[in-house]
Structure formats: C-alpha cells, structure tokens
Amino acid sequence: MLNVTKSFLPPLDEYIKKLEGLWKSHWLTNNGILVQELEEKLKAYLGVKNLLFTGNGTVVLQMALKALGETGEIITTPFSYVATTNAIIWEGFTPVFVDINPIDFCIDADKIESAITKKTVAIMATHVYGNPCNVEKIQLIADKYGLKVIYDAAHAFGVTYKGKQLLSYGDISTCSFHATKVFHTVEGGSIFCKDDILFEKLFLYRQFGHVGDDYFSVGINGKNSEFHAAMGLCNLPYIDKIILKRKKVCEWYNSRLSDEIFQKPVALPGTIYNYAYYPIILPDEKALLLVKDKLASEKIFARRYFYPSLNELPFFKGREACPVSENISKRSLSLPLSTEMDETDVDTISRLIIKSI
Numbered sequence: 126m127l128n129v130t131k132s133f134l135p136p137l138d139e140y141i142k143k144l145e146g147l148w149k150s151h152w153l154t155n156n157g158i159l160v161q162e163l164e165e166k167l168k169a170y171l172g173v174k175n176l177l178f179t180g181n182g183t184v185v186l187q188m189a190l191k192a193l194g195e196t197g198e199i200i201t202t203p204f205s206y207v208a209t210t211n212a213i214i215w216e217g218f219t220p221v222f223v224d225i226n227p228i229d230f231c232i233d234a235d236k237i238e239s240a241i242t243k244k245t246v247a248i249m250a251t252h253v254y255g256n257p258c259n260v261e262k263i264q265l266i267a268d269k270y271g272l273k274v275i276y277d278a279a280h281a282f283g284v285t286y287k288g289k290q291l292l293s294y295g296d297i298s299t300c301s302f303h304a305t306k307v308f309h310t311v312e313g314g315s316i317f318c319k320d321d322i323l324f325e326k327l328f329l330y331r332q333f334g335h336v337g338d339d340y341f342s343v344g345i346n347g348k349n350s351e352f353h354a355a356m357g358l359c360n361l362p363y364i365d366k367i368i369l370k371r372k373k374v375c376e377w378y379n380s381r382l383s384d385e386i387f388q389k390p391v392a393l394p395g396t397i398y399n400y401a402y403y404p405i406i407l408p409d410e411k412a413l414l415l416v417k418d419k420l421a422s423e424k425i426f427a428r429r430y431f432y433p434s435l436n437e438l439p440f441f442k443g444r445e446a447c448p449v450s451e452n453i454s455k456r457s458l459s460l461p462l463s464t465e466m467d468e469t470d471v472d473t474i475s476r477l478i479i480k481s482i
C-alpha cells in the first residue's frame with residue numbers, strides 16, 4: 126500500500142532517549158523544557174526572531190485572527206485546506222474569496238483590491254503547497270488600505286523566497302507540524318511574527334491568557350506537550366536529508382510525467398522549495414477520477430488536494446465566483462510523496478497514470 130504520504134520517523138532509540146528525561150522530571154506539558162528547546166532550535170534553523178510551538182496548525186490561525194481585535198471581512202483564498210476558511214468563520218469573521226492565479230494557485234494579488242470594502246480588516250492567504258504568494262504585492266495593498274496580512278504557511282516549512290524564510294513574511298505567519306507535513310511533531314503547529322508586542326499577546330493566547338495568578342486577556346489552549354516536542358527535536362536534525370530525498374522523488378516524477386501533458390504549479394522565481402507536495406492537474410474531473418480509482422485499485426492512494434474550492438463549501442457558500450479555483454480544484458491530484466519511496470514506486474505510479482488517461 127502507498128498512501129499520499131508516509132510520515133518520517135526518527136530512529137526509535139533516539140525518541141526513547143528523549144522520553145527518559147520526562148520519566149525523571151514528570152514535566153509533561155505547560156511550556157516544558159523540550160518545548161522550549163524545540164522553539165530555540167527552530168528559531169535557529171529558520172533564522173526567525175519570534176516563534177511559538179503550538180498544538181496544531183489550526184489553533185494558530187484562530188489565534189492570529191483573534192489578535193486582529195475586531196470583526197469584519199477577511200480577504201482569503203478559495204484554494205486551501207478547509208482549516209483556513211473554518212478558522213475565519215469560527216472566529217466570527219466573514220470570508221471574502223478572491224480567485225487564485227492559474228500559475229502557482231495562490232491568491233491572485235491583482236484581484237485583491239477590488240474585493241476590499243469598508244469592512245475588510247485583513248488578508249489571509251495560503252502559500253499553496255509551500256509556493257509563495259505574491260508577498261510584495263500583497264504587502265503594498267495591505268499598506269495602502271491599512272490591512273493586516275496573515276499567511277497560512279502550513280505547507281511552507283523551510284521554504285525560502287528571495288533569500289528569506291517564507292515564514293517570516295506578513296504580520297503573522299502560521300505553520301502546521303502535522304504528521305503529514307515535511308517537518309512534523311505528530312500533531313503540532315507554530316506561529317511567527319516580527320512585532321514583539323504582538324508576540325507577547327500570542328504568547329498569552331496560547332496559555333489561556335494568564336501567567337500564574339495574573340490574568341491578562343482572553344486565551345485558548347494552544348499549547349503542545351513534551352512528547353510532541355521530543356518528536357520535533359528528533360526529526361529536526363534529519364530535515365535537510367528529508368527535503369533532499371523528497372526532491373529526488375519529485376525529480377523521478379518529473380522525468381516520467383512531462384510538463385507538456387501534466388500541468389503543475391510553478392513557483393515564483395526566487396523560491397527555494399521544500400518539496401512538500403507533488404500535485405498534477407489532470408485534463409478534467411473525469412480523468413482525475415479515472416486516475417484516482419486506477420491507483421486505488423492497486424492500493425495507491427492519491428489525494429484530491431484541495432477539493433472542493435472553498436467558495437463552494439456546502440455550509441458556507443461564498444458570494445463570489447472563483448472560476449480558476451473551481452476549475453483547478455476539480456482537476457488537482459496530489460501524488461504519493463515520502464522519504465520512504467523508491468524509484469520503482471514512482472515508476473509504477475507514473476505508468477498507471479499514463480495508462481489510465
């Protein structure tokens with residue numbers, strides 16, 4: 126069986142060694158020693174100033190939105206995982222969908238301005254598959270209209286754009302460390318921001334808004350445990366090797382699934398990618414279903430990612446049509462990609478795909 130991803134796991138003895146300390150200290154959660162160590166190591170690896178390790182990559186979206194301190198409309202992308210839209214609705218904002226561009230599938234920065242109203246408070250966009258949004262243009266628009274910028278960078282761990290960590294763009298960026306991600310802590314996430322006052326606010330949000338007996342603000346349980354931090358500490362030393370192996374798998378796919386037949390997202394120049402996903406765009410939805418079923422019949426599970434276009438969610442119909450996103454989401458299939466794969470796996474998958482279309 127080949128799933129769309131297979132989580133990297135460090136040598137078991139390295140994880141057990143980390144746990145031995147916990148059996149001595151009995152300090153299992155609440156900003157423990159391993160959580161703090163992971164945060165320091167991640168800051169050093171990513172070269173960022175402020176970072177919090179959290180329970181997942183969804184709660185950080187909620188924390189980022191809460192920090193806006195007001196409600197209103199959020200300009201967002203229809204081509205993302207449902208967590209992006211959910212967080213907006215959950216926090217009492219109205220998502221306003223702006224279509225994506227057909228090259229990298231990120232929000233089309235040229236269409237943002239016409240969606241801004243008096244109620245707009247922020248732009249929340251996703252670096253789709255880890256490919257950067259047009260961060261320069263989005264920042265110019267945000268500055269012009271006094272809007273905040275939040276990036277859902279769930280896929281973007283380790284991606285650099287023009288020599289800078291992608292996670293360092295925007296007022297706030299968030300990341301997911303879920304088991305399916307390039308760098309993972311089983312469940313987990315993180316939040317990044319440059320502003321120290323805003324960071325202090327997010328720090329309090331993560332722990333119910335209080336420090337000891339002093340209560341400062343509303344808050345939530347955004348914490349993560351020592352067990353999850355231990356997994357992160359064990360995985361981090363392997364991250365460069367993980368990314369290199371994923372790059373190799375993508376190259377194997379590239380040599381078999383030509384760009385002329387299979388459209389793929391193309392990142393902005395200046396991007397150094399983390400090989401988080403290998404999506405292909407099939408000619409139409411019928412071809413996608415054929416390929417998906419053919420692979421499944423051989424116990425190979427590709428994933429429709431992202432589907433549906435979020436402006437077409439059954440519980441929240443966006444008022445805006447997003448034809449590019451609606452079209453791409455019907456044709457986009459993410460193929461299996463993990464450090465465990467070899468060239469024969471890629472060959473088998475590619476042959477099945479070519480045969481079924």
Ligand SMILES: Cc1ncc(COP(=O)(O)O)c(C=O)c1O
Binds near residue numbers: 205313
């Ligand atoms: C774009 C995007 N945002 C947010 C999330 C949510 O992350 P988590 O599963 O860690 O809560 C995901 C998860 O896959 C995602 O793909």
